[in-house]
Amino acid sequence: MTTSSSSGGIITQFYNCVVLKDHRLVDDYVYVQDGKIIDPAKMFFDERRAPDVRIDCGGGIVAPGYIDVQINGAFGYDFSNDTDIIDEAVDNVSKGLLMQGCTAYCPTTVSSRPEVYKQVLDHLGPRAGSVERGAEVLGAHVEGPFISPQKKGAHELATLRTAEGGLEAFDECYGLDRLRRNVAYVTMAPEVSGVLESIPRLIAATGIRIAAGHSNATTAEATQALAGGASMITHLFNAMHPFHQRDPGVIGLLGASGTTRPFYGIICDGVHVHPHSVMIAYRAHPDGACLVTDAMAAQSLPNGVYKLGEMDVDVHDGNVYIQGTNTIAGAVITLAECVRNFARFTGASKVEALESATLHPAQMLGITGRKGVLAHGADADIIVLDHELNVQRIFVAGKEATRENVVYKNKL
Amino acid sequence: MRLVIRHNADTVADYIAEYIKERINQFKPTDDRPFVIGLPTGSSPIGVYKRLVQLYNDGHLSFKNVVSFNMDEYVGLPRDHPESYHSFMWSHLFKHIDIPPENVNILNGNADDLQAECERYEAKIQSYGGIELFMGGIGPDGHIAFNEPGSSLQSRTRVKTLAYETIIANARFFGGDVSKVPKLALTVGVGTVMDAREVVVIITGANKAIALAKCIEEGVNHMWTVSAIQTHPRSLVVCDDDATLELHVKTVRYFKSIEQVQDEMIGRENLGLYGQVAGPLKYKAIPSGN
Numbered sequence: 001m002t003t004s005s006s007s008g009g010i011i012t013q014f015y016n017c018v019v020l021k022d023h024r025l026v027d028d029y030v031y032v033q034d035g036k037i038i039d040p041a042k043m044f045f046d047e048r049r050a051p052d053v054r055i056d057c058g059g060g061i062v063a064p065g066y067i068d069v070q071i072n073g074a075f076g077y078d079f080s081n082d083t084d085i086i087d088e089a090v091d092n093v094s095k096g097l098l099m100q101g102c103t104a105y106c107p108t109t110v111s112s113r114p115e116v117y118k119q120v121l122d123h124l125g126p127r128a129g130s131v132e133r134g135a136e137v138l139g140a141h142v143e144g145p146f147i148s149p150q151k152k153g154a155h156e157l158a159t160l161r162t163a164e165g166g167l168e169a170f171d172e173c174y175g176l177d178r179l180r181r182n183v184a185y186v187t188m189a190p191e192v193s194g195v196l197e198s199i200p201r202l203i204a205a206t207g208i209r210i211a212a213g214h215s216n217a218t219t220a221e222a223t224q225a226l227a228g229g230a231s232m233i234t235h236l237f238n239a240m241h242p243f244h245q246r247d248p249g250v251i252g253l254l255g256a257s258g259t260t261r262p263f264y265g266i267i268c269d270g271v272h273v274h275p276h277s278v279m280i281a282y283r284a285h286p287d288g289a290c291l292v293t294d295a296m297a298a299q300s301l302p303n304g305v306y307k308l309g310e311m312d313v314d315v316h317d318g319n320v321y322i323q324g325t326n327t328i329a330g331a332v333i334t335l336a337e338c339v340r341n342f343a344r345f346t347g348a349s350k351v352e353a354l355e356s357a358t359l360h361p362a363q364m365l366g367i368t369g370r371k372g373v374l375a376h377g378a379d380a381d382i383i384v385l386d387h388e389l390n391v392q393r394i395f396v397a398g399k400e401a402t403r404e405n406v407v408y409k410n411k412l
Numbered sequence: 413m414r415l416v417i418r419h420n421a422d423t424v425a426d427y428i429a430e431y432i433k434e435r436i437n438q439f440k441p442t443d444d445r446p447f448v449i450g451l452p453t454g455s456s457p458i459g460v461y462k463r464l465v466q467l468y469n470d471g472h473l474s475f476k477n478v479v480s481f482n483m484d485e486y487v488g489l490p491r492d493h494p495e496s497y498h499s500f501m502w503s504h505l506f507k508h509i510d511i512p513p514e515n516v517n518i519l520n521g522n523a524d525d526l527q528a529e530c531e532r533y534e535a536k537i538q539s540y541g542g543i544e545l546f547m548g549g550i551g552p553d554g555h556i557a558f559n560e561p562g563s564s565l566q567s568r569t570r571v572k573t574l575a576y577e578t579i580i581a582n583a584r585f586f587g588g589d590v591s592k593v594p595k596l597a598l599t600v601g602v603g604t605v606m607d608a609r610e611v612v613v614i615i616t617g618a619n620k621a622i623a624l625a626k627c628i629e630e631g632v633n634h635m636w637t638v639s640a641i642q643t644h645p646r647s648l649v650v651c652d653d654d655a656t657l658e659l660h661v662k663t664v665r666y667f668k669s670i671e672q673v674q675d676e677m678i679g680r681e682n683l684g685l686y687g688q689v690a691g692p693l694k695y696k697a698i699p700s701g702n
Contacts, residue, residue: 041491041498043513044502044506044507044513044516045491045513045518050512
């Protein structure tokens with residue numbers, strides 16, 4: 001017996017598994033070579049190669065790695081606050097998230113002053129994932145500061161801005177070039193002066209995506225933002241005016257007809273959004289759900305007082321409050337827990353729950369050619385789960401991440 | 413010819429898979445002396461492949477030293493088209509088992525020189541010393557591989573124009589659009605199949621009943637190309653009850669009685685793979701009739 005070809009690196013086959021593919025869990029295999037998912041028939045018939053390594057998945061589920069498009073920090077690090085050690089923050093959060101099954105993410109900044117963006121955005125731009133570097137950075141999610149003072153949540157009032165100057169206002173705040181290079185999407189409030197008119201121009205000028213959030217917009221304003229190119233709602237139900245039948249506000253976009261409805265981030269920790277509300281959103285628009293953690297620095301840290309942006313917060317038994325108030329300031333949940341909660345809250349199938357943390361966020365960011373799917377040519381970011389959706393094994397760029405080869409530290 | 417009748421398609425598939433497993437294992441194939449098998453596509457063998465995969469998964473069978481030759485492939489259909497026979501074999505068998513990719517042979521319907529491809533294929537079969545066991549299905553018109561009615565019973569691997577009936581039947585795999593069905597195929601010939609040291613034919617379903625009757629109860633006839641097995645020294649037809657609907661009662665009873673007599677008088681444990689008595693002849697005592 002001869003191996004007739006030696007093109008490319010070793011080929012790994014995942015077997016004894018059901019594979020999340022084309023909206024189904026199918027009895028199949030996944031093949032990986034050089035960090036990508038490959039077409040095995042091509043390997044077999046054209047290159048005359050068989051897998052070099054076989055990974056027994058123990059009958060579990062093979063899915064794309066999770067994608068978190070809203071996370072402010074974790075392991076003691078905060079992307080808005082740790083400006084002087086931002087690379088260290090990205091390094092450790094990337095590795096820590098990887099070990100939770102999250103293989104790609106958008107580091108998220110809260111409303112900040114222009115000098116903060118100048119300082120941090122260049123460090124939050126796209127960065128490939130690997131066992132050495134952790135989860136892939138898909139570019140930053142910049143939340144604010146063009147948001148509503150009434151719906152600022154934990155954002156600092158003094159940092160909020162309006163956009164009467166159109167594109168120039170955004171340029172002045174972030175730097176358009178910096179957006180282009182480093183940013184996946186920006187959350188803004190459509191009703192803030194100057195924002196609505198700027199959305200299409202901002203998209204055309206930078207290629208970023210726009211989410212509506214921290215907003216008091218009427219449904220009419222939100223619909224205009226959608227028509228202008230906004231494609232996402234940031235943490236649905238939180239920091240927007242509550243559903244009212246005569247004007248359901250931003251939430252109303254879930255009921256829009258005759259148009260492509262937006263994706264929506266939703267925090268499934270059972271605290272930020274009541275499980276019944278999650279159910280309502282899921283029933284209204286299952287294909288738009290993007291599970292997000294909205295986690296802050298205290299994720300994976302014990303109870304105590306921590307910094308979020310420029311404010312002190314109190315972490316207590318899985319809840320995070322602005323110190324001395326009852327205002328929720330962020331979450332400390334992992335995306336893997338969100339997926340299990342989502343399935344439990346809504347009765348969504350395993351496929352729907354998994355796709356809400358893989359396919360949907362990738363669709364939202366327009367990166368389904370390489371992320372959020374197990375299609376041939378996609379990045380080999382793969383998780384193996386049991387049928388209760390507990391993450392068992394994690395692979396990034398085709399290599400397994402383990403406690404031994406992924407080392408990171410908490411800031412505190 | 414042996415005719416084995418089983419209740420339904422599932423038990424037919426069980427029988428054939430078990431049979432092939434035994435043949436391969438008794439052959440004790442090695443790197444230098446591989447077991448060379450001919451393989452079909454179509455609906456008939458799917459159940460057999462499923463069971464072979466199960467036997468492989470359970471550790472009863474390895475394909476490490478098996479060399480395969482497929483019967484046919486469409487001309488001009490991309491290899492990765494879901495209806496190509498490459499795709500069929502990949503998804504039903506090859507991806508599940510340990511057959512080395514270099515041991516797999518399927519005609520290339522996209523070769524620049526189709527005639528040369530056919531000649532190369534025949535030569536490759538010869539280079540292995542011929543095919544040990546050719547498994548085949550059968551069309552409702554009695555065709556084996558793409559040897560449509562009227563094909564020479566001496567035919568070799570060649571380019572074949574598909575019969576209109578075959579094209580219509582296959583349109584269901586191409587979105588019901590007859591115009592999308594390839595009109596040409598490369599196929600091994602009837603002679604190529606009959607050169608194998610053993611031929612095993614799967615025939616299931618009422619829609620194959622006439623073909624079965626034509627192929628085994630009437631004369632050898634190029635209009636029912638599977639009938640060529642009548643002159644093959646070692647052929648096995650495995651069918652289900654439905655496929656026997658057009659056979660004479662006499663035929664069905666005879667072939668069923670063979671198994672019955674073997675069971676009663678010799679005992680299954682004393683039978684070889686081909687139905688022969690294994691070892692010295694030791695009939696069970698016939699009860700005396702006093």
